Amino acid sequence: MTVNTDLRQAKQPVSGALAGPYGHPFHPILVTVPIGAWVSSLVFDIASHVVHRPAFLVHGSMWLIAIGVIGALAAACVGFLDLFAIPTGTPAFRTALVHMTLNLCVTAAYAGGWAWRHSGGTAAREGVGAGQLTLSAVALAALGLSGYLGGKLAYRYGVRVADEAAQADGYRSTSSS
Secondary structure, three states: OOHHHHHHHHHOOOOHHHHOOOOOOOHHHHOHHHHHHHHHHHHHHHHOOOOOOOHHHHHHHHHHHHHHHHHHHHHHHHHHHHHHHOOOOOHHHHHHHHHHHHHHHHHHHHHHHHHHHHHHHOOOOOOOOHHHHHHHHHHHHHHHHHHHHHHHHHHHOOOOOOOHHHHHHHHOOOOOO
């Protein structure tokens, strides 16, 4: 298989209805849900140590973690379909496997953190516990590394990105000068 064939294969969706049409994959938009929820949950965790009555922040953070886990599972399903489009044995495929593994570990860490909080492991009157805050911070750092790899897949390897001929349509002048 030639490089051009591999590259064309990685740009096409396995299922356009499920993973998004050519040049417009669903995975990048779905990942904004867990990223936003988990970043916000860490902000709430930190803020729970600043306010006098932190219960609303502790509970809000727990909800945000749950929303992030659900969003991550949806993004993972679509991302898994994108993985199928990448030819095995390529640097892009290896990068995608590391990206997927990191994301699954991060999701598991947040799910475990949610269970820890839900089991009463945090006192709403005192703010989020140091261990729980540390778990969230470390998981978010790992998510940042995984996001870097996701960017590498899209911007360096062009996975699910339209080819240059299709991209050129966006730069054609529509004025008749």
